[in-house]
Amino acid sequence: MKENHENLYPSKWLNKASAGERVASELRMRIIAGRIESGSILSENKLAAEFSVSRSPIRDALKMLASENRIRLERMGAVVLELTEKEIQEIYDVRLLIESFVFERLVKMDTSAVVKELSKTLEMMKIAIKYHDADDFSFHDVLFHETIIKSIDHSHMLMIWNNLRPTIEGLILLSMRLRFEERIEDFDRVIRNHELYIEAIEKKDRELMVQSLHKNFDDVQGRVDDLWMSQQTYTKGVEHND
Structure with a gap:
């Protein structure tokens, strides 16, 4: 996963995290902070490219976020849900x-x-x-x-x-x-x-x-x-x- 100055989730908290957990942690923070707006569609291919990982960790991350009700998984991609x-x-x-x-x-x-x-x-x-x-x-x-x-x-x-x-x-x-x-x-x-x-x-x-x-x-x-x-x-x- 790429490290950049825009990451919201502290990298020092991710020492023992899997690639999927790392992606989920960052995406979750962006959703909670409103950086990714509700209704946005998350693409596996685009996320894999951004985080420099294969699609498998991306799928793992999206499953985690879906279980937390942060996104809804659909055929066209993952839809970001509003945190009200x-x-x-x-x-x-x-x-x-x-x-x-x-x-x-x-x-x-x-x-x-x-x-x-x-x-x-x-x-x-x-x-x-x-x-x-x-x-x-x-x-x-x-x-x-x-x-x-x-x-x-x-x-x-x-x-x-x-x-x-x-x-x-x-x-x-x-x-x-x-x-x-x-x-x-x-x-x-x-x-x-x-x-x-x-x-x-x-x-x-x-x-x-x-x-x-x-x-x-x-x-x-x-x-x-x-x-x-x-x-x-x-x-x-x-x-x-x-």
């Missing part, structure tokens, strides 16, 4: 349901190991802020929540999360890149919210858990707003380059 604000809100609704369920399970468990792991991840998020690294912050933000979900060892909850994760990752990445550019001071609040998560889990305090969920998921509307701003920024950039 309603769908984004629904994705975060499901996240809230998952994490609420997980919290209730954690109340009955030994949480010392997960608290330790979350604390380490939070320190990495703080380092990313110090060095103004939006991509690294996003990586550890996703890891933070994934660690919570994995901690209860619930296979079906993990299956739901894994299905949502690629889109959530893209939404967070675009949002955080914009925040690092325009609202870096907002990260003091973001860190405090994550500290509240850890405190709620450590104390097994349901009231604190509700408060932590409330603070973190009330922030979703801001992320949705960030997404639309990011889409406009990327689209204008592409138009300007053309």
Whole structure:
């Protein structure tokens, strides 16, 4: 796969990825960012040429994106589907349901190991802020929540999360890149919210858990707003380059 300055998906996240996963990751980001508009037709031949791979990895990538409802496979090619604000809100609704369920399970468990792991991840998020690294912050933000979900060892909850994760990752990445550019001071609040998560889990305090969920998921509307701003920024950039 060609590496170029216009790639939206961080190449450092793709060390162990297959060719198909690499293509899917980049196309997904372009769709979420609005660089590839809804209704566009993706051609296997054109994509194979662009990414310097055979058609087989392209087919694999398109199957992945179809399973995530980012595209619809048809005879004439793959049709890009719109990622609406309603769908984004629904994705975060499901996240809230998952994490609420997980919290209730954690109340009955030994949480010392997960608290330790979350604390380490939070320190990495703080380092990313110090060095103004939006991509690294996003990586550890996703890891933070994934660690919570994995901690209860619930296979079906993990299956739901894994299905949502690629889109959530893209939404967070675009949002955080914009925040690092325009609202870096907002990260003091973001860190405090994550500290509240850890405190709620450590104390097994349901009231604190509700408060932590409330603070973190009330922030979703801001992320949705960030997404639309990011889409406009990327689209204008592409138009300007053309």
